[in-house]
Amino acid sequence: MWIGAGLFALYVPGVTPLPRTGLLGGIELAIGIAIAVVALAPWRRSEGLEQADRWLAALPIGFVIWQYATNKTGLLPLPFFPAPESVLEVFTDDWAKLAESALASLVLLIPGYAIGAALGFSLGVAIGWSRAVHYWAHPILRFVGPLPATAWLPIAFFCFPSTRSASTFLIALASGFPVAVLTSSGVASVARAYYDIARNLGADPRFLVRKVAVPAALPSVFVGLFMGLGASFVVLVTAEMIGVKAGLGFYLQWAQGWAAYANIYAALIVMAFLFSGLIGLLFAVRDRVLAWQKGIVRW
Amino acid sequence: MWIGAGLFALYVPGVTPLPRTGLLGGIELAIGIAIAVVALAPWRRSEGLEQADRWLAALPIGFVIWQYATNKTGLLPLPFFPAPESVLEVFTDDWAKLAESALASLVLLIPGYAIGAALGFSLGVAIGWSRAVHYWAHPILRFVGPLPATAWLPIAFFCFPSTRSASTFLIALASGFPVAVLTSSGVASVARAYYDIARNLGADPRFLVRKVAVPAALPSVFVGLFMGLGASFVVLVTAEMIGVKAGLGFYLQWAQGWAAYANIYAALIVMAFLFSGLIGLLFAVRDRVLAWQKGIVRW
Amino acid sequence: MVSATLDNETRPGLSVQISRVSHAYRTGAEPVDVIDNVTFGVDPGEFVALLGPSGCGKSTLLRLVAGLDQPSEGKVGTDMVRVTGPDPARLLVFQDPTLFPWRTVRQNIALGLEARGVAGDHRAATDEALALVGLEAFADALPHELSGGMAQRAALARVLINHPRLLLLDEPFGKLDALTRMTLQGELLRLWQQGGFTTMLVTHDVEEALLLAQRVIVFGPRPASVVFEAEVDLPYPRHRDDPGFIALRRDILIALGHGEEL
């Protein structure tokens, strides 16, 4: 597949010659050969590879279609739909800036997300657990839920000493909201029987929260963490509108200002990979923590 | 409480005289008197009122603090923190435009949300149910989740014939994502025993999905619908960037461009109320549909 | 009315073939062997009781026969056809009732009719099933409003309403008081005699096995293998003080490792 895609890239002429076509074809060929080597290798086949096989087969087809529709025939119009080699060109030519942006974004994102997740979790537990907290916090969540991040900017500006902390606040807020909602709904829907048993055995409320409500709600909490991570990426663009010097959201906006779609897509791809990596981490943690679920639910 | 707040508004002098102070105080007094009448009335006390009592008590305190910190003392600086009477002034003076915006937003939002919720639900069921769909769709969700709505603008704009449909697409996308994630996680975590029983009784996959997976996942689906509704409000601002002539997001942007904070807050309040109303509807539906949960979970 | 639904429906019972079946669970680090080379058959329309120590693998065996799991080794068949998946002709009353919490008792009982797309109003059929297990008054209750024994009866009704040709019962009367249990045992016997279905009953109550079954199979401790088998050649209705009954009871208890009690 990859080899075919590589050959397609290399030998089917394009509408306009683009500088990175050769490189793209070369990379595709290389991946194809690498996969072939690994697949045919005498040593034991990697499980991951086998699991990914259908995606590995589908991706080059996608590339071929993309190339076909853009550079090879011009079916899709520029500038909205740049050819894959144009996006690749951004990576080869602009990688330093992209890497810097990605790093800057991560440095902004991770503390914000961590704070948001921690606070969201605590708040969610409190809301799910305590009727009083629920009474006061639920209407607030209801009112606050729909407010766009930009609406918070003035307040964030005023309340925080530095732009950095203001940006962190925005990210924490965006990621904390889904964590809080899902934690609270998880805690609130723990089977009553578990509480009965633990209370009977002498559990105080602290124990009930920590050892009953929270573990039982964890599957839901992880969904919240996942959605919060997504939300934190989305709000990155807003958070990076205010006074940063590098960052993916910033890069994205800048590229949009120049209608540089190849750069936009490159930044989005980096974002998607970063996000996917973080999600992968999160899922790995979840799969460990929630191993007990395996035998109970469908998978 | 309300009466006290009204008196505070009326008789404590402000830093700068604002035109709507009298009205605000009057409204507060009226609410206070209304509450007193209802509370002391000989006919049966409304349950809703009793449930809301603490909020009803807290709100005027909040108003007093707000007024105190803004207009009465100037503790919080203008223009970031307008006095409540300034926000009220927006309502009295600009209500026609606000109402028009709210209506326009609703007209845009509701079809978008409905489409997004329906598609998200179907996709979520498919992902949660079928391993094949999960295999293909999950990585895509992982990659697509973090992309900000603005990133979709060009594609939406290109692929859809009218700006209206492009905006609807954005809203549907934003609200569909949480619905899909939570539906799929709900479906995937249905206890295996239910499937065993239904399969044994002769259920085909269609029945398993419709009568086992979906009802069991409904609590989670409703959380998704809630989060999707929130997301649809957030994305409204982006969706209304393209070619609309009225709408709350549009109004918000306009007010931001002028740094008209009172208008910003007024629009946010309208948004919050709209959202809260829609959420209320959603919760009412949920409470009916999930009545069976009451005896099982903590509440 | 009654005859149209639960009674009098005579479709031949399924025969069961279990040949060299072994099974192990592989969820933990090491596989847990649960069934060890078990071979036996059940004739069409026969009533077999299965006994064995707690955790030996009885429920697992019923799951295999129901087609919910596939054995690690060996073959499970009904009517000489290999079992590859669940089928409403072979219905299992699970050890745990596990009613669907979002459905009322009546809706739970109608589940099989709905699942198989049986047309029409299920009211008459469910009414009858509810009456059979004595839950008429709780038709519209939700499962969490039932007591343990009531939930167990609802689970039984949920299966009986479907006229299986092979009925697999996993301790169906475990949570019932003596009177209710006896009534239901009688009902089961009557349905079996009229309906001609095959029955495999897992129970811990030796007397129950001897009151109901034509044959008793006793398993040893995990991994389950057959340690004792006996025909119960007594006419129905049986009596606990029948000498044949008492002798069989003694043999079974001994097979269960229960020497001193006698």
Next chain:
Amino acid sequence: MVSATLDNETRPGLSVQISRVSHAYRTGAEPVDVIDNVTFGVDPGEFVALLGPSGCGKSTLLRLVAGLDQPSEGKVGTDMVRVTGPDPARLLVFQDPTLFPWRTVRQNIALGLEARGVAGDHRAATDEALALVGLEAFADALPHELSGGMAQRAALARVLINHPRLLLLDEPFGKLDALTRMTLQGELLRLWQQGGFTTMLVTHDVEEALLLAQRVIVFGPRPASVVFEAEVDLPYPRHRDDPGFIALRRDILIALGHGEEL
């Protein structure tokens, strides 16, 4: 070792006072009356068995004594103190095992020790409790890997490890085969004789009640009220063929509405 934990710990058992207790559930449209003006007492260290038809309100009564629910009317007390909430001195073995699915069997059994903040390593105590119910080999299994009977035993161990002064048992041996059941009955009797705690046992097995209890209370159909009460004045260990045993068994079965069977 053994003596330090489950045995030999003699704290006086709690007395129980149930006076004019009525209870109704109000989940549905109309309240369901479950207990109707029940009055009886249990002496410290006494072993009382409760019998009654399925769904009559036995589990509900135990929940009231455990302090998990409050009666609609009347008073429940232990040692003359009104019961207002749960207390680890009064422990209930629920009818459903309901183990925590995210904890291993050992962790489930240690739950009470953890909950009460008992310091130190719980390994010895849990080992002993596991041995008592015969689950040594499954200490690190997760609950879904247990059979029905094993889960029930784990639930029993989870309570016994805590030395309650009042032990409330809701059909604790319902899913066990005859041998395992007999062993555990013996263990329970031994612990009770050594520990001096009060025991209230709900069971459907009349013989079990007569083998273990000093007094038997029989409830009528829902709403539960006491229809029969008898002292079991037989020395331990008891025998099924003792004439006193047989006579009591007959009386109880009659009280349960079980005339014809005798």
Next chain:
Amino acid sequence: RRHEAWPKTPKGLDRVRLAWNPNALCLAPVLLAQNKGIFARHGIDVELISYAGSTDQLLEAMSTRKADAGVGMILRWIKPLEQGFDVRLLAGTHGGCIRMSGSRRAGVTPDPLSLKGKTIGLAEITGASRNAFAVLLKYHGLDPDRDVEWRQFPQALLGEALRKGEVQAIADSDPVLFLEEKASDGDMVEVISNLSHPWQNRVCCVIGAGGFMLRENPRAAKALVLAMADAANLCSSDPHEAARAFLPYTRGASVDDLVAILKTQTHANHPLGRDLAGDVTRYTAELRAIGVMKPTTDPARFAGSIVSDVLA
């Protein structure tokens, strides 16, 4: 805080955090000043921080000490400043940079009257373009509210909206407009700009500073103004140099393109003090006439209250 407490570099230069928008080519002199050491020569060390969002965020930043000073379009700032931000205008930097172009095919000609009945695309419904052209169209005899329709699109989609026929003309700043014109194969024609009659000598972009900076370190404020004036002059005389400085911030444009754009702007025009106040007064009056500024705002008083003459 006293002047002495103002943050300094090890070499003793006053640190100034200057907020700008890296998408605005007309701010090329800022980079020029940075690259050529013009800031350092005036005793300040400028850190550029980007504010790509809407103007209010930039003003919020300045009035809450997140930035010391900022550059941006006067027509975008003037309405928010009416709300009472603690921000003062110090100097203009140049004129020009907002333009409107229309599609010939859709019947738009260089005559503003050809816009009658047309729809104009904008990136910001409250932005500088809208403010400028509403005033100018009115001057040319069109009612900005009735004779034309304004619609908002994301900046990057303005060209596409024109091609799709959703709008017949677009108004924005360069380079967006320049790039679209270039891509349109001659279909797009400039109708009007903010250097059109009678605005030939008006200023377009200004330097502003947070009020706290003027109070605590007027010297640095003055240095900033002087440095920017130097840089603007340099840009005016040698646009190539400025274009090269800005090139790393562009995509899809050549130095020649940038020079061509810079030449359309009046970088020699950087009014101060009274001159600036005069421009602000005129703008305020004009915006008030089209209903943007509050009717109660007195233009001259308002201009006086937001313009500071640091050189005086």
